[in-house]
Amino acid sequence: MVPISVEKDGLSIKELTHAPVDAVYITPSHQYPLGMVMPIANRIQLLDWAKKHARWIIEDDYDGEFRYRGKPIPSLQGVDEHNRVIYIGTFSKSLMPAIRISYMVLPPELLGTYRQLEWRQSASRLHQQTLALFMRSGQWEQHIRKMRTLYKKKQALLLNEIQSVMGDHCAVSGQDAGLHIVLHVKSKVPAAVLIKKAKSVGVLVYGVSAVRNKKEHQASILLGYGGLSTEEIKKASNACIKPGCMIINEFN
Numbered sequence: 001m002v003p004i005s006v007e008k009d010g011l012s013i014k015e016l017t018h019a020p021v022d023a024v025y026i027t028p029s030h031q032y033p034l035g036m037v038m039p040i041a042n043r044i045q046l047l048d049w050a051k052k053h054a055r056w057i058i059e060d061d062y063d064g065e066f067r068y069r070g071k072p073i074p075s076l077q078g079v080d081e082h083n084r085v086i087y088i089g090t091f092s093k094s095l096m097p098a099i100r101i102s103y104m105v106l107p108p109e110l111l112g113t114y115r116q117l118e119w120r121q122s123a124s125r126l127h128q129q130t131l132a133l134f135m136r137s138g139q140w141e142q143h144i145r146k147m148r149t150l151y152k153k154k155q156a157l158l159l160n161e162i163q164s165v166m167g168d169h170c171a172v173s174g175q176d177a178g179l180h181i182v183l184h185v186k187s188k189v190p191a192a193v194l195i196k197k198a199k200s201v202g203v204l205v206y207g208v209s210a211v212r213n214k215k216e217h218q219a220s221i222l223l224g225y226g227g228l229s230t231e232e233i234k235k236a237s238n239a240c241i242k243p244g245c246m247i248i249n250e251f252n
């Protein structure tokens with residue numbers, strides 16, 4: 001496995017072209033964990049790379065259903081004319097994680113190999129059939145539209161709470177899509193300390209420890225809001241972001 005850096009727009013395609021790899025795994029709809037959406041020009045470059053060198057792109061359409069700003073961007077699989085993309089997705093966030101249903105769209109060339117695999121999927125057939133009916137009836141689309149509006153509202157509330165209290169003491173990224181944002185606190189205190197302090201006031205947040213943060217005096221913290229009610233977002237923000245809170249004290 002070869003790690004590839006991410007830049008402002010997501011995966012570094014320049015670095016990828018020099019990497020000795022047969023396939024690349026990406027989450028272009030919402031890079032995990034930093035949250036950038038890969039622009040169409042980069043998607044085309046990536047497809048060109050895959051075509052030219054006969055490589056595979058594994059496109060995990062993570063958070064693809066929940067895009068809030070900017071023009072819709074087609075999936076790589078949607079614009080791929082050379083069958084180089086393995087498209088995967090899950091219903092964990094768009095519906096519920098407990099049903100454990102995900103999907104994969106394979107290029108025709110790989111179908112034969114897939115069918116030879118001793119592969120037994122374990123998702124309930126009843127759930128799969130019910131989901132299919134839900135989709136055919138048009139209610140799936142309705143559900144996604146409703147949830148997109150709701151998540152957008154929750155995100156706006158969270159961003160507003162952050163902006164009103166922290167102002168220039170922080171920056172936010174990853175807000176164009178998905179169910180989390182990344183809060184970059186201008187602080188000399190490491191993210192792990194801030195996370196621990198948030199936990200001590202009952203707020204569970206995560207770091208982006210898998211990512212090497214090149215910026216000094218900046219602690220990056222992942223804030224998920226999808227599963228919280230607006231009341232809970234306000235409560236968490238009162239406990240953890242508003243004056244008197246521990247995070248805010250650190251950059252004073």
Ligand SMILES: Cc1ncc(COP(=O)(O)O)c(C=O)c1O
Nearest residue numbers: 027032060062090091092097102
């Ligand atoms: C990058 C990425 N892809 C996909 C998923 C969904 O995985 P699962 O369907 O197993 O919950 C996650 C979960 O958060 C994820 O972080």
